[in-house]
Amino acid sequence: MEDLSLHILDCTENSIRAGATIITIIIEEQRADNMLTITIEDNGHGMDKETLNKVKDPFFSTKPDKKTGLGISLLAQATHESEGMFDIRSAPNRGTKITATFRYDHIDRKSLGNMADTIIALIASGSGRVDIRYVHTFNGRSFIFDTKTIKKELQDIPINDPAVLADLKKQLENAVQEIRET
Ligand SMILES: Nc1ncnc2c1ncn2[C@@H]1O[C@H](COP(=O)(O)OP(=O)(O)O)[C@@H](O)[C@H]1O
Ligand SMILES: [Mg+2]
Secondary structure, eight states, X not given: OOSHXXXXXXXXXXXXXXXXXXXXXXXXXXXXXTEEEEEEEEOSOOOOHHHHHHTTSTTXXXXXXXXXXXXXXXXXXXXXXXXXXXXXXXXXXXXXXXXXXXXXXXXXXXXXXXXXHHHHHHHHHTTTTSEEEEEEEETTEEEEXXXXXXXXXXXXXXXXOHHHHHHHHHHHHHHHHHHHOO
């Protein structure tokens, strides 16, 4: 996978498949600490111990159709390649939490990529029903993007309306750019 935003998309697709109604994505880029941390938490059906133990193995999957099973293992691998850490916690009917850390300046650390595209793809694939809370910090400056708040503002207009998604994409791109400006 090219960049971390695509890994994030892959993990959140798992959350949607697990029936999550709320997905929280937290990205912390702290150059002073030489750390990049990604946290993805969902309230889906979770995993039992046995499944959780297997989930980091390549090719483990519970998909009935295509058996790929590379999503989690590739993200775990990407953290190890940049001297980071990977952690996944899950409990049946409680949900799942993934924490992935990376050494910021490591030569093999993948770039974050386009988070706006990932968030928009995620809203679209959840048919607008799954709520996304996305918090991004860069060197102490943050923004919060929360579809619950946006839906209230939109009133009767569906959040997955193509014109709305195009507008949200621009807002997200601007927000990421703003926190990165020094
Ligand atoms: N957030 C999640 N909630 C519940 N189960 C999950 C979650 N993430 C992964 N899993 C389980 O781990 C398996 C492997 O996930 P993954 O590595 O992304 O491969 P794939 O999505 O191709 O099956 C999934 O099939 C699913 O059973
Ligand atoms: Mg997957």
